[in-house]
Amino acid sequence: MEDFDEFVRTRGDALLRYGYVLSGNSEDAADLVQEALARLGDAWPRVRKKHDPEGYVRTTMVRLHIKSWRRRRREDLVAAVPDHGRSDRYGDADLWAELQNLPRKQRAVIVLRYYEDLPDQEIAEILGVSRGTVRSQAARALDKLRIKRVLQEAR
Amino acid sequence: MRGEQDLVRTLRTAAAQVEGLDLAGGVARRRRALRTRQRMRVALAAAAVVAIAGGTTVALSGGERRAQPAEIVTPEAPKITPVEQLWPRAVVKMPAKKWKPVTGLSPTQVLLAANSAFEKAGQLGVYDSARGTTRVLGDIPSPKKKYYPQEFAVSSRYIAWYGETPQDNDLWADFWIMPREGGTARRVTEVTADVDAIGLTDDSLVWSVRGGGVYRVPLTGGKPSRVPGSDGLHLTAWPWANGRVSEKPGANQNRVVNLETGRSVDVPLPAQIHMTQCHAEWCVGVGGGRMIVQRVDGTGRKTLPVMFRPDGARWLLGDRYAMFGVYDETRRGQPIAVVYDLATGVTAGLGEKSEPWVSGSVMMGASSSAPSTTPSWDADVTYHRECGKGRCVVKTHGGGKQFTVVNLLAATP
Numbered sequence: 001m002e003d004f005d006e007f008v009r010t011r012g013d014a015l016l017r018y019g020y021v022l023s024g025n026s027e028d029a030a031d032l033v034q035e036a037l038a039r040l041g042d043a044w045p046r047v048r049k050k051h052d053p054e055g056y057v058r059t060t061m062v063r064l065h066i067k068s069w070r071r072r073r074r075e076d077l078v079a080a081v082p083d084h085g086r087s088d089r090y091g092d093a094d095l096w097a098e099l100q101n102l103p104r105k106q107r108a109v110i111v112l113r114y115y116e117d118l119p120d121q122e123i124a125e126i127l128g129v130s131r132g133t134v135r136s137q138a139a140r141a142l143d144k145l146r147i148k149r150v151l152q153e154a155r
Numbered sequence: 156m157r158g159e160q161d162l163v164r165t166l167r168t169a170a171a172q173v174e175g176l177d178l179a180g181g182v183a184r185r186r187r188a189l190r191t192r193q194r195m196r197v198a199l200a201a202a203a204v205v206a207i208a209g210g211t212t213v214a215l216s217g218g219e220r221r222a223q224p225a226e227i228v229t230p231e232a233p234k235i236t237p238v239e240q241l242w243p244r245a246v247v248k249m250p251a252k253k254w255k256p257v258t259g260l261s262p263t264q265v266l267l268a269a270n271s272a273f274e275k276a277g278q279l280g281v282y283d284s285a286r287g288t289t290r291v292l293g294d295i296p297s298p299k300k301k302y303y304p305q306e307f308a309v310s311s312r313y314i315a316w317y318g319e320t321p322q323d324n325d326l327w328a329d330f331w332i333m334p335r336e337g338g339t340a341r342r343v344t345e346v347t348a349d350v351d352a353i354g355l356t357d358d359s360l361v362w363s364v365r366g367g368g369v370y371r372v373p374l375t376g377g378k379p380s381r382v383p384g385s386d387g388l389h390l391t392a393w394p395w396a397n398g399r400v401s402e403k404p405g406a407n408q409n410r411v412v413n414l415e416t417g418r419s420v421d422v423p424l425p426a427q428i429h430m431t432q433c434h435a436e437w438c439v440g441v442g443g444g445r446m447i448v449q450r451v452d453g454t455g456r457k458t459l460p461v462m463f464r465p466d467g468a469r470w471l472l473g474d475r476y477a478m479f480g481v482y483d484e485t486r487r488g489q490p491i492a493v494v495y496d497l498a499t500g501v502t503a504g505l506g507e508k509s510e511p512w513v514s515g516s517v518m519m520g521a522s523s524s525a526p527s528t529t530p531s532w533d534a535d536v537t538y539h540r541e542c543g544k545g546r547c548v549v550k551t552h553g554g555g556k557q558f559t560v561v562n563l564l565a566a567t568p
Binding site: 005008009012013016018020021026029030033034037038041042093095096099110111115117142145146147 | 157404
């Protein structure tokens with residue numbers, strides 16, 4: 001399992017950053033990464049054969065993130081932990097704050113498209129939805145964020 | 156209106172705040188939990204807490220480990236002089252009720268656009284800082300429903316702009332000019348295209364489109380023609396255009412072309428840089444979470460102090476200055492943003508933050524197609540955070556009466 005530990009060591013920071021833009025706060029980011037890495041660890045021999053452990057982790061993270069929203073909503077009642085506004089200390093604070101207000105699925109689509117730079121077809125496969133759904137979710141999110149939509153044919 | 160590049164930048168800037176955390180312990184613990192089929196409890200208290208503090212990282216883990224010593228990256232402390240001291244003649248206060256600054260017309264004149272509704276400019280005007288007066292130049296016609304003027308350009312004789320119906324998915328834009336001294340606006344032409352920038356030559360109106368390509372049409376009207384050699388190029392400010400690595404938002408600009416002479420320079424860029432913006436002489440990009448400055452030929456490359464961050468959609472203000480956000484939570488009284496002299500490194504501080512970590516914002520004349528020479532802000536706005544339901548929202552208080560404008564045409568380097 002040495003190479004798994006090596007993977008965690010070398011890719012941990014990048015995955016943490018991904019978790020941060022997905023979830024919008026550092027607690028959930030660390031939570032997501034560790035949970036996804038733990039699952040990868042158990043599937044390591046199988047996943048490594050397919051040569052894409054990072055893709056596996058990232059897919060796990062985004063799916064966990066969307067799922068945990070449904071669960072978290074109930075847990076909010078007992079464990080409302082405020083983010084201490086860490087995120088607003090750099091520029092674009094308004095846009096970042098508005099991103100937090102998007103439903104998780106829309107936010108995930110936005111992150112996969114604009115942070116991970118993935119084409120809509122791949123986003124659709126990761127999320128297990130149709131390409132049309134990806135496009136409509138993205139369009140809704142962009143409208144909410146008041147972002148000018150460009151032609152989507154290229155995607 | 157925001158564009159996709161704002162989203163790319165915001166996400167990347169946010170990600171860049173996150174620094175190292177030893178994940179191995181948490182992962183091993185979770186794997187044990189998985190193996191013993193204990194249901195993984197998503198309890199925030201048990202999750203690792205990463206305190207993201209621009210270079211300082213503290214890792215805590217459910218009380219099982221002590222806080223690791225924070226790795227402190229000592230921020231360099233660049234010399235920042237308040238702009239009022241550095242360039243007193245360049246600082247202008249003007250009423251904010253109706254007008255928004257677009258760009259400088261002269262050392263004492265600022266071009267203004269007025270909203271007749273949200274984001275909808277209804278008039279053009281000029282603020283004269285020598286007299287302290289505002290003069291209306293003329294009306295901006297609205298030929299369609301939900302029509303919004305997008306960007307303005309200025310020449311020695313005219314002011315030009317293009318408008319769109321951005322909420323429709325069709326591609327349509329029209330182009331207008333008005334004499335610089337004021338008068339009636341005249342529509343030059345309309346096109347079926349996704350216009351991304353506009354400019355003026357002596358006798359023509361020019362524009363570029365998403366995907367690249369520069370077009371021109373005589374100011375008297377007529378048939379638009381494509382500017383030779385402009386394939387893949389985007390207008391920066393006539394005669395300068397830029398070529399990009401790709402058409403994705405946030406892609407590096409890596410070619411600078413003078414469309415009048417045809418001279419083209421390929422910009423050598425360091426690895427890991429992204430979002431590079433170039434003008435005739437300088438380029439500024441982001442690499443490793445820091446601003447990187449260089450000349451278009453790759454010389455004079457400098458990595459700027461970590462406290463300078465990308466802010467807004469553009470940070471290159473013409474060919475002498477760049478504007479950056481300032482993020483330094485350790486000290487109070489930081490400026491909201493700085494204007495950085497690319498040639499000398501002289502740095503002017505703009506405004507003052509009301510809280511160390513809430514940024515405030517400096518407008519940089521987003522409606523100017525060429526890089527605006529008039530960054531501006533509302534000095535009376537204070538920011539605070541409202542937290543609840545697991546998240547915080549930044550709210551503002553006060554302001555709306557007066558803008559402070561820096562007219563860089565009056566800056567004395």
